[in-house]
Amino acid sequence: MTRLLKILEYGLSSLARRKFKNFSIIAIYSFTIAALASILLLTHSLKEIAVNVLADGPDIVVQRLTGGRHDLIPANYTQGIEQLAGVGRVTPRIWGYYYDSLYQTNYTMLGVQQDMPQLEMVEGRMVVADGECTVGQGVATAQNAEIGNELLLINSAGIGSTCEITGMFKARSNLWTNDLILFTKDDLQRFFATPAGLATDITVEVFNPKEIPVVAQKIRQLFPDTRPVTINEILHTYESVFNWRSGMMLTIFASSLIAFSILAWDKATGISGEEKQEIGILKAIGWDTGDILALKFSEGSVISVTAFLLGIFFAYIHVFLLGAPLLVPVLKGWSVLFPPLHLVPYVNMYQIFTLGFLTIVPYMASTVIPSWKSAITDPESIMRG
Amino acid sequence: MPLIIKTEHVSKYYNRHKPDEVRALDDVSLTIAQGEALVLNGASGSGKTTLLSLIGCMARPTSGSVSIQDKEVSKLPERFLTDIRRQTFGFIFQQLNLIRNISVMENIQLPLYPSAIPMREMNRRAIEILTRLNILNKARMKVSALSGGEQQRVAIARALINQPQIIIADEPTAHLDSSLAAELLEILSELNRGGKTVVIATHDPYVSRHRLIDRIIRMRDGRIIGGSEP
Numbered sequence: 001m002t003r004l005l006k007i008l009e010y011g012l013s014s015l016a017r018r019k020f021k022n023f024s025i026i027a028i029y030s031f032t033i034a035a036l037a038s039i040l041l042l043t044h045s046l047k048e049i050a051v052n053v054l055a056d057g058p059d060i061v062v063q064r065l066t067g068g069r070h071d072l073i074p075a076n077y078t079q080g081i082e083q084l085a086g087v088g089r090v091t092p093r094i095w096g097y098y099y100d101s102l103y104q105t106n107y108t109m110l111g112v113q114q115d116m117p118q119l120e121m122v123e124g125r126m127v128v129a130d131g132e133c134t135v136g137q138g139v140a141t142a143q144n145a146e147i148g149n150e151l152l153l154i155n156s157a158g159i160g161s162t163c164e165i166t167g168m169f170k171a172r173s174n175l176w177t178n179d180l181i182l183f184t185k186d187d188l189q190r191f192f193a194t195p196a197g198l199a200t201d202i203t204v205e206v207f208n209p210k211e212i213p214v215v216a217q218k219i220r221q222l223f224p225d226t227r228p229v230t231i232n233e234i235l236h237t238y239e240s241v242f243n244w245r246s247g248m249m250l251t252i253f254a255s256s257l258i259a260f261s262i263l264a265w266d267k268a269t270g271i272s273g274e275e276k277q278e279i280g281i282l283k284a285i286g287w288d289t290g291d292i293l294a295l296k297f298s299e300g301s302v303i304s305v306t307a308f309l310l311g312i313f314f315a316y317i318h319v320f321l322l323g324a325p326l327l328v329p330v331l332k333g334w335s336v337l338f339p340p341l342h343l344v345p346y347v348n349m350y351q352i353f354t355l356g357f358l359t360i361v362p363y364m365a366s367t368v369i370p371s372w373k374s375a376i377t378d379p380e381s382i383m384r385g
Numbered sequence: 386m387p388l389i390i391k392t393e394h395v396s397k398y399y400n401r402h403k404p405d406e407v408r409a410l411d412d413v414s415l416t417i418a419q420g421e422a423l424v425l426n427g428a429s430g431s432g433k434t435t436l437l438s439l440i441g442c443m444a445r446p447t448s449g450s451v452s453i454q455d456k457e458v459s460k461l462p463e464r465f466l467t468d469i470r471r472q473t474f475g476f477i478f479q480q481l482n483l484i485r486n487i488s489v490m491e492n493i494q495l496p497l498y499p500s501a502i503p504m505r506e507m508n509r510r511a512i513e514i515l516t517r518l519n520i521l522n523k524a525r526m527k528v529s530a531l532s533g534g535e536q537q538r539v540a541i542a543r544a545l546i547n548q549p550q551i552i553i554a555d556e557p558t559a560h561l562d563s564s565l566a567a568e569l570l571e572i573l574s575e576l577n578r579g580g581k582t583v584v585i586a587t588h589d590p591y592v593s594r595h596r597l598i599d600r601i602i603r604m605r606d607g608r609i610i611g612g613s614e615p
């Protein structure tokens with residue numbers, strides 16, 4: 001035990017002795033890790049967010065198609081749908097997007113209804129009466145608004161209207177709740193000038209998730225002008241988007257990994273004459289191969305673990321605190337899908353471990369193997385210098 | 386006096402069966418008694434270093450056998466040879482082989498790192514030896530900042546730290562002026578009086594004629610061509 005501890009101590013002091021070299025290795029190494037980890041953290045987090053949002057959503061959304069385009073749907077279709085077996089609550093929704101030209105932001109507007117996911121209030125209360133509205137945190141921040149303030153909105157006909165902010169809810173997944181504004185249905189119907197008796201779409205609750213496709217099929221038969229979109233289909237769409245993106249990401253990931261391996265390989269083949277001589281000297285004066293391996297192992301693990309943890313730390317800050325500014329240009333497509341405000345820090349430990357494995361192991365191998373090779377040869381050459 | 390080193394019909398070839406084959410040692414049989422001080426003498430290329438490296442368990446003979454303290458070592462696995470090197474030998478190399486960018490203290494303690502000897506004891510021994518060699522004031526300095534003679538003394542200190550039975554020195558006076566050479570031989574004499582076996586390869590007549598030396602072995606072309614009292 002003392003033996004190992006002393007060797008570790010010597011390892012640390014030899015690291016300190018090659019400060020400049022080791023510092024540059026740690027810098028390059030942790031930068032690589034930070035780049036790879038940023039990609040992993042970002043993709044994983046976006047995926048989690050999407051899945052969470054959808055999990056809160058309705059089982060089926062029924063849209064009406066006119067000429068292949070999304071159109072308003074008669075609210076009384078609900079009656080027909082409610083008759084179907086296994087169907088729970090059926091709700092017509094009024095919702096839409098609103099572009100605030102003053103602040104240059106997009107909001108989602110939704111009429112309150114019973115089957116909404118529970119929203120956690122930060123302050124105040126939910127909207128109950130016409131002329132009132134409740135906003136997500138993002139909206140409040142963007143408008144610099146407080147409870148009791150009047151929110152000014154201008155509809156597509158150019159007519160302005162105001163609503164009083166009654167409360168603010170927590171942006172749970174940050175994605176759609178962050179930029180959401182809630183109104184009474186009537187208010188919103190007036191604002192969007194939606195004709196009476198029509199809705200944007202209809203949401204359907206299905207008791208047994210297994211029956212969702214069957215119910216969707218029946219709705220289609222009942223109302224041939226509709227397109228019921230199931231949660232699974234939406235998930236699929238997201239999945240395929242993510243898979244396509246993941247594929248691209250994987251390419252970047254792989255190429256970084258290759259670059260990293262080249263670096264490691266370079267180091268492996270480039271064990272310096274000085275290092276070789278040192279190993280020879282140590283062997284000659286009584287260090288055995290195991291002692292030398294322990295030495296190189298301790299040096300290698302200090303470097304790679306430090307670099308790895310630093311890299312993960314930088315990646316976390318980059319992605320979750322700064323909003324991945326260095327990756328966003330690469331991910332243009334995404335910024336349309338997800339106006340990234342602040343990403344929720346979802347971390348997949350499995351991915352992090354994989355990354356650790358894929359980088360620490362090759363690095364360790366590249367430091368330990370050449371040292372081992374030079375340690376197993378007889379130290380005879382040391383006698384001749 | 387009991388035998389401490391014995392070589393029997395030892396030969397060493399380099400690049401065996403190749404056009405550039407070298408027979409560095411040819412059928413060398415030699416016995417060295419415990420406490421003896423012995424010089425290997427011979428022209429450059431005669432095989433002195435090769436013989437020292439076989440005796441010192443740094444290399445293995447192509448044929449023949451080497452025994453240290455009655456133990457046949459030429460067939461032992463590497464691991465055991467390392468242990469023997471650490472426990473039995475102190476080496477002073479022809480090229481000093483110090484690690485230049487670490488301190489004197491660390492250099493001389495290196496042979497004790499792979500052992501159970503606690504750090505406190507290591508420090509005690511190092512200070513004792515450095516005091517004896519009169520370089521304690523350089524203990525914290527890097528080897529690269531020392532003069533040649535000082536480096537030589539660091540190399541000697543490193544050879545002594547593990548309290549070896551046998552001291553092997555290859556051309557130890559090569560880089561020393563005459564007063565430093567005298568000092569070195571004094572140190573070796575003192576160790577020899579304390580019972581250590583000393584084997585020196587040299588062609589420096591000053592060493593061969595020193596009163597420390599009990600026996601001179603003459604070598605040529607990898608063979609022993611004679612031995613004599615100095």
Ligand SMILES: Nc1ncnc2c1ncn2[C@@H]1O[C@H](COP(=O)(O)OP(=O)(O)OP(=O)(O)O)[C@@H](O)[C@H]1O
Nearest residue numbers: 399400407408409428429430431432433434435436
């Ligand atoms: N690794 C090697 N490969 C090939 N030949 C070698 C090798 N090592 C030594 N030799 C040869 O073996 C012979 C003996 O070398 P050795 O170093 O033992 O001589 P030496 O007596 O110590 O000489 P010097 O006084 O110059 O140190 C020389 O001819 C040398 O060239």
Ligand SMILES: [Mg+2]
Nearest residue numbers: 433434479555
């Ligand atoms: Mg020699």
